[in-house]
Amino acid sequence: MNRIIPERTLGRARHVLLGTREKTGLLTHLVLFVLTIGLCYVFVSPLLTMLSMGLKDGKDLNNPLVNWFPTKLYTGNFDRAWVVMGGWNTVITSGSMFLIIAAVQTFSSAVIAYGFAKSEFPGRKLLFALMIATFVIPDQVTFMPRYLMFREYGMLRTYLPLLLPAALGNGIRNAIFILIFYQFFRMMPKALDEAAMVDGAGYLRVFFTVSIPLAVPAIVVVFIFSFVWHWNETFLTDLYFGNAIGTMPLLLERFTDNYTKIFPPNVDNPMAVLNEGIRMAATLITVLPLLVMYILVERKLIESLDRTGITGE
Amino acid sequence: MSAFLRRHQRQLAGLLFVTPWIIGFAIFTAYPLVTSVVYSFSRVTFPLDGIMLEPVGVANYTNVLMSDPDFKLALSTYLTQLVCYVPMILVFSCMLALLLNSPIRLRKLVRAIFFLPVIIVSGPVLASLSQMGAAVLLGLEDFPVYEFIHRFVPPAVAMPILYVFDNAVLILWFCGVPILIFLSGLQKMDRSMYEAAMVDGASAWQKFWKLTIPTLKPFFFLNGVFSVVEISMSTQNPIIKLIKDGLFQITRGFGFSAAVTMLYFLIILVSVLILYVLFGREKRDIVAAQPRRAVKS
Numbered sequence A: 001m002n003r004i005i006p007e008r009t010l011g012r013a014r015h016v017l018l019g020t021r022e023k024t025g026l027l028t029h030l031v032l033f034v035l036t037i038g039l040c041y042v043f044v045s046p047l048l049t050m051l052s053m054g055l056k057d058g059k060d061l062n063n064p065l066v067n068w069f070p071t072k073l074y075t076g077n078f079d080r081a082w083v084v085m086g087g088w089n090t091v092i093t094s095g096s097m098f099l100i101i102a103a104v105q106t107f108s109s110a111v112i113a114y115g116f117a118k119s120e121f122p123g124r125k126l127l128f129a130l131m132i133a134t135f136v137i138p139d140q141v142t143f144m145p146r147y148l149m150f151r152e153y154g155m156l157r158t159y160l161p162l163l164l165p166a167a168l169g170n171g172i173r174n175a176i177f178i179l180i181f182y183q184f185f186r187m188m189p190k191a192l193d194e195a196a197m198v199d200g201a202g203y204l205r206v207f208f209t210v211s212i213p214l215a216v217p218a219i220v221v222v223f224i225f226s227f228v229w230h231w232n233e234t235f236l237t238d239l240y241f242g243n244a245i246g247t248m249p250l251l252l253e254r255f256t257d258n259y260t261k262i263f264p265p266n267v268d269n270p271m272a273v274l275n276e277g278i279r280m281a282a283t284l285i286t287v288l289p290l291l292v293m294y295i296l297v298e299r300k301l302i303e304s305l306d307r308t309g310i311t312g313e
Numbered sequence B: 001m002s003a004f005l006r007r008h009q010r011q012l013a014g015l016l017f018v019t020p021w022i023i024g025f026a027i028f029t030a031y032p033l034v035t036s037v038v039y040s041f042s043r044v045t046f047p048l049d050g051i052m053l054e055p056v057g058v059a060n061y062t063n064v065l066m067s068d069p070d071f072k073l074a075l076s077t078y079l080t081q082l083v084c085y086v087p088m089i090l091v092f093s094c095m096l097a098l099l100l101n102s103p104i105r106l107r108k109l110v111r112a113i114f115f116l117p118v119i120i121v122s123g124p125v126l127a128s129l130s131q132m133g134a135a136v137l138l139g140l141e142d143f144p145v146y147e148f149i150h151r152f153v154p155p156a157v158a159m160p161i162l163y164v165f166d167n168a169v170l171i172l173w174f175c176g177v178p179i180l181i182f183l184s185g186l187q188k189m190d191r192s193m194y195e196a197a198m199v200d201g202a203s204a205w206q207k208f209w210k211l212t213i214p215t216l217k218p219f220f221f222l223n224g225v226f227s228v229v230e231i232s233m234s235t236q237n238p239i240i241k242l243i244k245d246g247l248f249q250i251t252r253g254f255g256f257s258a259a260v261t262m263l264y265f266l267i268i269l270v271s272v273l274i275l276y277v278l279f280g281r282e283k284r285d286i287v288a289a290q291p292r293r294a295v296k297s
Helices: A007-018 A026-054 A058-062 A076-084 A087-118 A124-136 A139-152 A160-167 A174-187 A190-198 A203-214 A216-232 A235-241 A248-253 A255-262 A276-308 B002-007 B009-040 B059-067 B071-101 B107-120 B123-132 B144-152 B155-166 B168-173 B176-188 B191-199 B204-233 B238-246 B253-296
Strands: B042-045 B052-055
Touching (some): A026 A076, A026 B071, A026 B107, A058 A276, A076 A255, A076 A276, A087 A160, A087 A203, A087 A216, A124 A174, A124 B009, A124 B204, A139 B009, A139 B204, A139 B253, A160 B009, A174 A216, A174 A276, A190 A203, A203 A216, A216 A276, A235 A248, A235 B238, A248 B123, A276 B123, B002 B009, B071 B155, B071 B176, B071 B204, B155 B168, B191 B204
Antiparallel strands (some): B042 B052
């Protein structure tokens, strides 16, 4: 072997394919490339499944020869799923509600984190440790007394049971949000605050005019996460809202019941039977608002995530 | 008094900023936590004008552990999820973070795609997908590997492997945030350490085990805790369904649900403790590494 191909050629070929210490080889690149494509496919395939099944009519669904691409684009599934999901009404009411809650949670987290980050009051360490510890207390552990409390004050079926804990820094996954702000405020140079104080600004003024404007990346991250996690929450919303406020995941959960109410099965309209296509259409409709939002803010979110450095010290 | 105020102004201001959290913690976390414990030792009934608690000792717990028909299955499913998912999430997300940290094309796009599940996944969406079989890796059963494992590997070993295969997509979908945390850990790492190792003639394999993994150890702990909480709170966890459904059932009620909740909470705490024993005590190494780094720069 060595005689047929000169050793130097063999060595160079090995270097090009497998790489040297300094440079990554061609083969490594290829492996990485294939791996990346495969993984991306795994991540995106459920979305593609939703789309492709949602666009199939009854015939295509039952035809084993039709795989990813329907024979014709059929939007009837989406029309019907959209009606059952409450249409724009659901998107706007639940969306605006969660926007308000997310805004409140972002603000309160910033305030609380500022207190933890910028001063050394007695008991700070203990309180901070407690705050971190709340991360491992799931909502399922505290919801029963909370539920009874909200029932007593007649707050069920309104959005207050989600808003009040969020406003007081004990909402959904609040420990993470406070921690993100905390680390951000800690990274800020102390000299900035001090300069503002020398100029005669009070604590509130420094907070609003110096710290908050600098904390935009943290605000972006916390706001988006708070919105998304509230939007996707179903355990608490189901208990607190009942049928009074419909969020998209809740309506997806109750899709079968609602569907048969709106489109009762009858002989005249065989197309109206609830099939997989309609279910997948409804699932896609549920995630679509978040998907659109993600595509719009993705660049800003990733950039902000980089700058907040959401990790422990 | 005013002199006192002036001297401790900074501390008081800080305390004032934190006050909302203290109130919130008292009302929405501490009080409910204690009350839940009380519920778990009582029979809770609702006469017309409110709540009545009747202490029953550990009856709720014995009820849950001994005689409930659904608890055992729910518990074993939950524990299987924890034991299989958490290590897999850690391994997968570490690998994916390494992949994203290497020079690949369209890195930003790939990263955005890996993060997608964090944005769109909710309980009902997952349920609806797994109902469709869309959460199973498409066509994986057709691969010869599957058949091979079924036939030649003893069931005790094969079970977890097949379980992981069956839930591969689900596990990958839990990886979003861990990938992010590992990635920021990797990016914080000191390039010069790698260069020094390279000069000393370390192979990529050695660099990975001797440098990358030790540096990432605290992040393993962080991600482990995050994954445990994530899996526990996910609607895929049958315990949660049991807790929720039990509330208004005549045979179960609030006391029963509270007892299940406490056991469930205990499992989470024990898991966190195990993770701490495995990954948490490595702070010393990192601290020891720091002065060296400082000298170099």
